[in-house]
Structures are given as C-alpha cells and as structure tokens.
Amino acid sequence: MAIHTLLFASLLIFSLIPSSREGNKGRLFSVLQNSLDVTGKPVQDGVVLEAGKDMVTIKWKLKSSGKVDADATFKTIQVKLCYAPISQVDRPWRKTHNELFKDKTCPHEIVSKPYDKTPQSLDWTVDLDIPTGTYFVRAYGIDGDGQEVAYGQSSDEGRTKNLFSVQAISGGHVSLDIASILFSVFSVVSLLVFFVKEKKKAKLEQRE
Amino acid sequence: MEVEGKGGEAGTTTTATRRFALPVDAENKSTTFRLFSVAKPHMRAFHLSWFQFFCCFVSTFAAPPLLPIIRENLNLTATDIGNAGIASVSGSVFARIVMGTACDLFGPRLASAALTLSTAPAVYFTAGIKSPIGFIMVRFFAGFSLATFVSTQFWMSSMFSGPVVGSANGIAAGWGNLGGGATQLIMPIVFSLIRRMGATKFTAWRIAFFIPGLFQTLSAFAVLLFGQDLPDGDYWAMHKSGEREKDDVGKVISNGISNYRGWITALAYGYCFGVELTIDNIIAEYFFDRFHLNLQTAGIIAASFGLANFFARPGGGIFSDLMARRFGMRGRLWAWWIVQTLGGVLCAFLGQIHSLTWSIVVMLIFSVFVQAACGLTFGVVPFISRRSLGVISGMTGAGGNVGAVLTQLIFFKGSTYSRETGITLMGIMSIACSLPICFIYFPQWGGMFCGPSSKKVTEEDYYLAEWSSKEKAKNLHLASQKFAETSVSERGRASTHPQT
Numbered sequence: 001m002a003i004h005t006l007l008f009a010s011l012l013i014f015s016l017i018p019s020s021r022e023g024n025k026g027r028l029f030s031v032l033q034n035s036l037d038v039t040g041k042p043v044q045d046g047v048v049l050e051a052g053k054d055m056v057t058i059k060w061k062l063k064s065s066g067k068v069d070a071d072a073t074f075k076t077i078q079v080k081l082c083y084a085p086i087s088q089v090d091r092p093w094r095k096t097h098n099e100l101f102k103d104k105t106c107p108h109e110i111v112s113k114p115y116d117k118t119p120q121s122l123d124w125t126v127d128l129d130i131p132t133g134t135y136f137v138r139a140y141g142i143d144g145d146g147q148e149v150a151y152g153q154s155s156d157e158g159r160t161k162n163l164f165s166v167q168a169i170s171g172g173h174v175s176l177d178i179a180s181i182l183f184s185v186f187s188v189v190s191l192l193v194f195f196v197k198e199k200k201k202a203k204l205e206q207r208e
Numbered sequence: 209m210e211v212e213g214k215g216g217e218a219g220t221t222t223t224a225t226r227r228f229a230l231p232v233d234a235e236n237k238s239t240t241f242r243l244f245s246v247a248k249p250h251m252r253a254f255h256l257s258w259f260q261f262f263c264c265f266v267s268t269f270a271a272p273p274l275l276p277i278i279r280e281n282l283n284l285t286a287t288d289i290g291n292a293g294i295a296s297v298s299g300s301v302f303a304r305i306v307m308g309t310a311c312d313l314f315g316p317r318l319a320s321a322a323l324t325l326s327t328a329p330a331v332y333f334t335a336g337i338k339s340p341i342g343f344i345m346v347r348f349f350a351g352f353s354l355a356t357f358v359s360t361q362f363w364m365s366s367m368f369s370g371p372v373v374g375s376a377n378g379i380a381a382g383w384g385n386l387g388g389g390a391t392q393l394i395m396p397i398v399f400s401l402i403r404r405m406g407a408t409k410f411t412a413w414r415i416a417f418f419i420p421g422l423f424q425t426l427s428a429f430a431v432l433l434f435g436q437d438l439p440d441g442d443y444w445a446m447h448k449s450g451e452r453e454k455d456d457v458g459k460v461i462s463n464g465i466s467n468y469r470g471w472i473t474a475l476a477y478g479y480c481f482g483v484e485l486t487i488d489n490i491i492a493e494y495f496f497d498r499f500h501l502n503l504q505t506a507g508i509i510a511a512s513f514g515l516a517n518f519f520a521r522p523g524g525g526i527f528s529d530l531m532a533r534r535f536g537m538r539g540r541l542w543a544w545w546i547v548q549t550l551g552g553v554l555c556a557f558l559g560q561i562h563s564l565t566w567s568i569v570v571m572l573i574f575s576v577f578v579q580a581a582c583g584l585t586f587g588v589v590p591f592i593s594r595r596s597l598g599v600i601s602g603m604t605g606a607g608g609n610v611g612a613v614l615t616q617l618i619f620f621k622g623s624t625y626s627r628e629t630g631i632t633l634m635g636i637m638s639i640a641c642s643l644p645i646c647f648i649y650f651p652q653w654g655g656m657f658c659g660p661s662s663k664k665v666t667e668e669d670y671y672l673a674e675w676s677s678k679e680k681a682k683n684l685h686l687a688s689q690k691f692a693e694t695s696v697s698e699r700g701r702a703s704t705h706p707q708t
Contacts, residue, residue: 171409179332183332194318
C-alpha cells in the first residue's frame with residue numbers, strides 16, 4: 001500500500017512540473033543591444049516614494065546614436081521595475097543572472113505596449129505591492145516570437161546612478177491589531193476559566 | 209465511521225469494576241487500536257491529541273509557504289529568514305523538556321491545552337508584525353507549541369498497552385507532523401481566497417494567519433472538554449481522591465536524566481526528527497533555487513515531503529510493534545537502527561543528485577525512511593522508564609529539536625556550504641548519530657548485540673529499581689508493577705529465559 005501511494009505521489013508530482021522549457025533556454029542578457037534610451041524620474045528627487053501614492057515619470061525612445069534599423073524586429077516594449085544591487089544583497093530571490101530565464105532582477109512589470117517609433121512617456125503610480133527598496137527602470141524590446149532583443153535602462157551599467165527609493169505599505173490595519181488582541185485575550189482567559197473549573201471539580205471529588 | 213458509545217462510565221468516579229469499549233490490560237490501557245472509533249476514553253484521547261498536535265504544526269510552519277510575500281512586506285533578508293527558521297524550532301527545545309515534567313505532574317490534557325492556548329496569541333499577533341525582529345519573535349513563540357508532541361506521546365503511552373503503543377504513538381505523531389506538510393497547501397489557498405475577497409497582498413497574508421490561530425484555540429477547547437488523562441479518570445481528580453499519589457518532582461527528574469538510554473534516544477531522534485524539521489524549513493527553497501521551479505511547484509514538492517507522514521511515521525510505529533511481537537525489544541532496536549541509517553544514506557545521496565526527477569524520487573523515499581525512524585524511536589521510548597516516562601519523552605522530543613537547530617546552524621546558515629552540500633553532510637551526520645542506538649541495553653531483554661543479562665533480570669526488577677524501598681513501603685510503585693507485568697511481551701516469541 002505504501003509503495004502504491006509513493007508511486008502515485010511521484011506521478012502526480014511529475015505531471016505538475018512544466019515538462020519542457022522553451023528552446024531559447026540559454027538566451028543571455030549580455031547579447032542584447034542597448035539600443036533604448038530610458039529615463040525614470042520620481043516626481044520629486046531625493047525623496048522616498050510611497051507605494052500606492054507617489055509617481056514616477058518614465059520615458060523611453062530609440063537611441064539616436066544607435067544603428068539605423070536597430071528597432072526593425074521590435075514588436076512590443078516591456079517596461080519593468082528593477083532592483084538596484086543594494087536591494088539584492090543577502091536576497092538570493094532577487095539575484096541577477098546572465099541567463100534571461102533565470103534572471104530575477106526585474107520581477108515587476110510596469111507596462112507592456114506595442115512598439116511605437118515615437119518617444120513614449122508614462123506617469124506611473126508605484127503599485128501597492130512593491131516592496132521597500134531601491135530601484136531603476138528597464139525597458140526590453142521584444143520581437144514577434146516573444147524574445148528579448150534589446151534593452152535600455154534608466155541607470156548606468158553598474159546600476160548605481162539615477163536610482164530611486166520606495167517605501168512599501170505596511171499591510172497592517174488597526175482592525176487586524178484589535179482582532180489579534182481580542183482573540184489572544186479570549187484564548188488566555190478561557191484557559192484560566194478551565195483551570196478554575198478543574199480545581200473546583202477536584203475539590204468536589206475530594207469531598208465525596 | 210464506527211462510533212462505539214457503550215462502555216466507559218463517567219470517568220471521575222472510582223469503582224472497582226469498569227467497563228470499557230475496548231479490551232484493556234491490568235492498568236486499564238487498551239490492548240487494541242481501532243482507528244475509526246471515538247470511544248471514551250482511549251480512542252477519543254487519540255483523536256483529540258493528534259488533531260491538537262496537527263494544528264500546532266500547521267501554525268508553526270504557516271510562514272514558510274507565504275515567505276515570498278512576507279519577505280517583501282517586511283523587507284527580510286536571507287539571514288533573517290534563516291534565523292527565523294532556527295527560532296521556530298528552538299523555542300520548543302526547552303518547552304519539550306518542561307512538558308515532560310508537566311505531564312507527569314498535571315496530566316497530558318491540561319499540560320497540552322495550556323501550552324496550545326498560551327501560544328495561540330503568537331499566531332494571532334503575526335498579523336500585526338512590522339519588522340524582521342517581529343517575524344523572528346512570533347515564529348519563536350509559536351514554535352513552543354510543538355511541545356504538544358510530548359503530551360501526545362505521553363497520553364498515548366498512558367492509554368495504550370505495550371503491544372500497540374508503538375502504533376498509537378506513531379500514528380498520533382505522524383498525523384500531527386502531517387501539519388507541516390498540510391500547511392504548505394492550506395496557507396497559499398487561504399491566502400488566495402482572501403485576496404479574491406479584495407485584500408491587497410500585504411494585508412491578505414496577515415488575515416490568513418487567523419485561520420491556524422483559531423484552529424489551535426478550538427482544538428485546545430476540544431481537548432479540555434472531551435478528553436481524559438487516564439483510562440480511570442483525570443489526574444487532578446484522581447490526586448485528590450487519593451487514587452493517584454503525587455510523585456516527587458525532583459526524584460522524577462533525576463531518575464529520568466540519570467537513565468543513559470534517554471540521552472541516546474534524544475541524540476538519535478535529533479537525527480531523524482531534527483532532519484525532518486530542517487527539511488520542512490529548507491526544501492521548498494532548495495527546489496526553487498536549484499531547479500528554477502516556480503513557487504507553486506516548489507511548494508507542492510515541499511508539501512509532499514511532509515504529507516508522507518500520513519503513513520510513514522505510523523508505519524514506523526506499526527513496524528516496531530510487529531518486530532516486538534516476534535523478536536521483542538531487540539527487534540525494535542534493530543529495526544530502528546537500520547531504518548534510520550538508511551534514511552541518512554538517502555539524505556546524503558539526495559544532495560549529490562543533479563536531475564530534478566531523481567531528486568524528487570530520492571526525496572520521497574528518504575521522507576518515508578526518516579519519518580518511519582521517528583515512529584520507531586517512540587516504539588522504544590515508552591519502555592525506558594515507567595516512573596519518569598514524561599521526562600524521557602520530553603528529553604527525546606527536545607533532542608529532536610536540538611538536532612534541527614544544530615543542523616541548521618552548522619550546515620544551512622549563510623553561505624558556508626551550498627544547500628546540496630549541506631544536505632549531504634546532514635545525511636552523513638545522521639548516520640553517525642544513529643550509531644549510539646547499538647549501545648542501548650535492557651538487562652531484562654538485551655540490546656542489539658547482546659542477549660538479556662545472565663543474571664536473569666526480570667521486568668519487575670528493572671522498573672521497580674526506579675523506586676526506593678521507602679517509597680515501595682508507601683505503595684507508590686504500584687503503577688510500575690502493573691506496567692512491568694504487561695511489558696513481558698517485549699521478550700518476543702522466542703523467550704530466552706523461562707516465564708516466572
């Protein structure tokens with residue numbers, strides 16, 4: 001019976017794992033062309049932005065200094081919010097990898113639009129679920145097959161300049177805190193009530 | 209589900225004749241185990257106790273599956289997460305030791321419910337934490353509740369007789385440990401339900417924690433309202449009526465800690481249960497990072513490790529009882545040592561595997577062996593001492609957590625060792641720390657490599673040696689006497705000395 005359950009469990013696990021990776025498993029960031037000019041400026045410089053409230057003005061366009069038809073294959077532009085190295089320290093789930101499918105630098109998507117040759121601008125309010133950290137903006141040029149072919153970012157290559165900071169929402173509410181206190185008090189008080197009842201019962205037994 | 213309502217009159221009156229739903233021995237402990245019964249007091253105690261323990265496990269390991277959200281909300285680093293993992297299992301080292309004595313003094317019903325109700329606040333307050341320190345603290349205090357393991361084992365050892373105690377202990381503990389796997393499935397589901405009702409991510413995970421908290425509170429109520437410490441009644445009632453004499457705490461403790469076998473079981477348990485706890489904390493991350501799976505898949509794999517407890521740990525307990533029927537205590541020891549060592553070998557192997565498929569297969573087989581070893585441990589523990597059963601159970605249980613703390617500190621903190629190397633080294637340490645099992649020796653039954661003593665020591669000699677002649681004159685030793693009589697079954701079928 002144990003063997004059957006084991007085999008069944010194994011089968012279940014295997015069927016849930018994505019069976020094949022896409023053929024472009026080895027696509028590297030380093031081969032992408034840096035042909036996009038991207039800027040991401042908070043509404044007020046030097047101030048920590050509040051998630052859900054403050055805005056970042058993001059602009060992107062094709063670099064004028066680049067090759068003439070660098071954007072020939074672009075179908076979509078995907079703009080993402082990326083962690084600066086300082087926010088990646090001691091956090092392996094945000095690690096930068098050269099292989100694009102492994103890379104975890106830019107997990108938050110800001111917008112994904114069909115490619116327009118004209119310079120684009122967007123006033124983006126920082127999402128409610130953006131964690132506290134230091135960020136920059138990166139845009140990927142994506143071709144018809146969904147592959148990244150080019151990129152541009154608001155920071156330098158070392159990702160140390162033109163960064164902005166975000167403070168996340170706490171997620172807590174006064175009502176949650178009150179509920180915690182109420183339930184906790186209820187647990188402890190009912191324990192005391194039970195203890196007292198037990199003592200009384202034991203005393204009754206003694207008298208019998 | 210078959211419910212046997214007959215038998216077992218109101219447990220507080222003391223009468224010479226008492227009818228139980230199940231067949232009982234001289235101490236009124238049940239000699240059979242009927243899983244689908246809730247008859248008072250034996251099977252009811254079983255179901256109350258495993259469910260309460262299950263709820264505590266769910267609460268203690270409720271955070272790991274939601275870590276991807278929590279770590280972003282609280283801005284946690286990998287170090288913070290590692291420290292919280294260690295904190296979650298270290299609190300109950302102390303708690304398990306104390307719980308053993310508390311059970312000896314107050315009875316498992318009150319002791320376990322008191323612990324469960326007093327740690328529930330830590331789970332509720334998880335909803336309000338705002339910093340890494342807060343996270344570490346709530347995981348630390350919630351983790352104390354894992355000491356209900358000791359009360360589970362104690363309660364089962366009080367309700368069930370020798371031939372079935374391994375099974376009862378194994379199933380109760382196994383189904384409790386199941387909570388560590390179930391929570392990896394429950395919490396993400398609760399979280400997404402709450403999100404669907406409109407809460408933001410960073411609020412939804414907080415609300416989710418009220419579910420394990422409530423279950424913990426309600427399970428404690430059930431234990432207090434429907435449970436009973438002993439087949440004959442409750443501890444306090446029996447103390448006052450004189451049927452149960454209060455024992456000397458100091459003597460109970462010193463008797464327990466001076467028994468070398470308790471220390472060996474503590475060490476060995478640290479390297480089966482300790483390994484299990486460590487894996488509960490690190491395995492999802494391991495699969496996520498090493499094989500680049502997404503979080504849901506890594507979570508399902510993590511859950512499957514813990515879910516094997518449904519049959520693996522009970523299987524260990526049942527196997528222990530089967531071996532005892534034929535080979536007595538020596539059979540229990542051999543089975544335990546072999547299964548635990550094989551578990552260590554598989555663990556060492558797991559870290560060396562590069563393929564995802566084979567990692568999962570080896571992990572599943574490894575989970576069965578390591579959890580069965582836990583069940584086999586508690587097939588032996590009830591026989592080490594009768595007077596200090598609680599202390600020995602507590603030491604062993606605490607040893608399990610110490611193993612988890614040590615292992616995470618040495619192999620899984622920071623980046624000294626890669627995760628895969630850590631897992632291999634943990635397996636090797638497991639094999640080494642299982643060797644002392646070879647040194648456990650009972651003069652009346654023998655050990656792994658030696659038969660029983662040539663001096664023809666009996667079970668009575670062994671268990672009554674725990675009491676001084678003064679205490680015997682006061683008839684304090686009568687429970688041990690009854691136990692000694694029933695433990696003759698540990699000689700196995702082929703008796704090596706004649707029946708007295």
